[in-house]
Amino acid sequence: MTSIAKDQSPQRIEARTTTLGQGTLIRRALPSPRKRTVGAWCFLDHAGPVQFGPDEGMHVGPHPHIGLQTFSWLIEGELVHRDSLGVEQILRPGEVNLMTAGRGISHSEDTLTNGQRLHLAQLWIALPEAQRQCPPAFAHHPVLPTAAQGGWALTLLAGEAFGEVSPVEVFSPLLGLDLVCEAAAATTLPLRPGFEHAALVLRGEVQVAGERLAPGTLLDLGTGRDTLTVQAEAAAQLLLLGGEPLAAPPLLWWNFVAPTQAEMEDALADWHAGGERFGQVHGAGAPRLVAPSLAGLHLKGG
Numbered sequence: 001m002t003s004i005a006k007d008q009s010p011q012r013i014e015a016r017t018t019t020l021g022q023g024t025l026i027r028r029a030l031p032s033p034r035k036r037t038v039g040a041w042c043f044l045d046h047a048g049p050v051q052f053g054p055d056e057g058m059h060v061g062p063h064p065h066i067g068l069q070t071f072s073w074l075i076e077g078e079l080v081h082r083d084s085l086g087v088e089q090i091l092r093p094g095e096v097n098l099m100t101a102g103r104g105i106s107h108s109e110d111t112l113t114n115g116q117r118l119h120l121a122q123l124w125i126a127l128p129e130a131q132r133q134c135p136p137a138f139a140h141h142p143v144l145p146t147a148a149q150g151g152w153a154l155t156l157l158a159g160e161a162f163g164e165v166s167p168v169e170v171f172s173p174l175l176g177l178d179l180v181c182e183a184a185a186a187t188t189l190p191l192r193p194g195f196e197h198a199a200l201v202l203r204g205e206v207q208v209a210g211e212r213l214a215p216g217t218l219l220d221l222g223t224g225r226d227t228l229t230v231q232a233e234a235a236a237q238l239l240l241l242g243g244e245p246l247a248a249p250p251l252l253w254w255n256f257v258a259p260t261q262a263e264m265e266d267a268l269a270d271w272h273a274g275g276e277r278f279g280q281v282h283g284a285g286a287p288r289l290v291a292p293s294l295a296g297l298h299l300k301g302g
């Protein structure tokens with residue numbers, strides 16, 4: 001049983017900002033020193049919105065992953081995913097790309113054209129012990145369950161809500177819900193009290209559990225809630241995440257999720273060796289990424 005606090009007031013966590021490639025603004029909401037995971041969601045980047053110049057785009061060269069699923073939710077623009085399984089997949093707004101790294105995969109991500117807009121939420125999901133060494137896989141989900149409620153358009157990204165189940169295959173009890181309104185909207189969502197939840201505004205302003213939120217702040221809602229009020233005065237978009245709290249969050253370093261540093265070191269050696277584990281990505285718009293050094297680091301769990 002999860003212990004449920006009687007009075008858990010929401011905690012505001014400021015995302016760290018960083019840039020990617022040609023100055024694309026990234027707000028990294030997870031992991032943060034105050035909140036490493038929300039259920040098995042262990043990484044959350046909010047990229048853009050950005051309008052690229054006529055000769056500019058985003059190009060992330062081939063890089064490896066282990067122990068996680070990458071989950072890309074596109075709001076504006078077009079992205080091309082290429083991976084070492086030979087998959088080449090365009091991602092468009094309203095669609096999800098889900099890549100299950102398991103024991104190892106590599107991939108690249110490029111904007112489809114220069115001069116386009118880009119607005120993206122990219123998340124990672126830590127794989128549980130039974131799946132973290134599984135063979136790599138990729139799935140594209142162009143259609144997800146939707147519902148309308150109190151002026152909000154809801155899209156079920158992961159898990160279960162409004163009597164529907166998301167087709168996105170995850171291996172831990174999770175919720176991912178996108179809420180969009182084009183004018184004033186208000187509703188109360190049912191939540192599972194055994195889940196912890198967090199909310200991030202993707203555009204506009206939203207009042208979540210009475211807290212006014214704008215992009216760049218993750219609202220940690222804790223566990224023990226059975227409802228959540230979400231209210232906006234004007235056009236807005238909100239990402240709501242939930243999941244069963246992890247007993248022990250895994251280590252996260254560079255593009256790897258693993259329980260021990262020794263596994264990170266093995267994966268790093270295999271990436272340097274350029275062998276079969278991470279394969280080859282063909283057609284990427286940028287060179288293979290060089291890993292940072294693990295030398296002298298002692299990764300700590302939470």
Ligand code: MN
Pocket residue numbers: 063065070107255
């Ligand atoms: Mn990646």
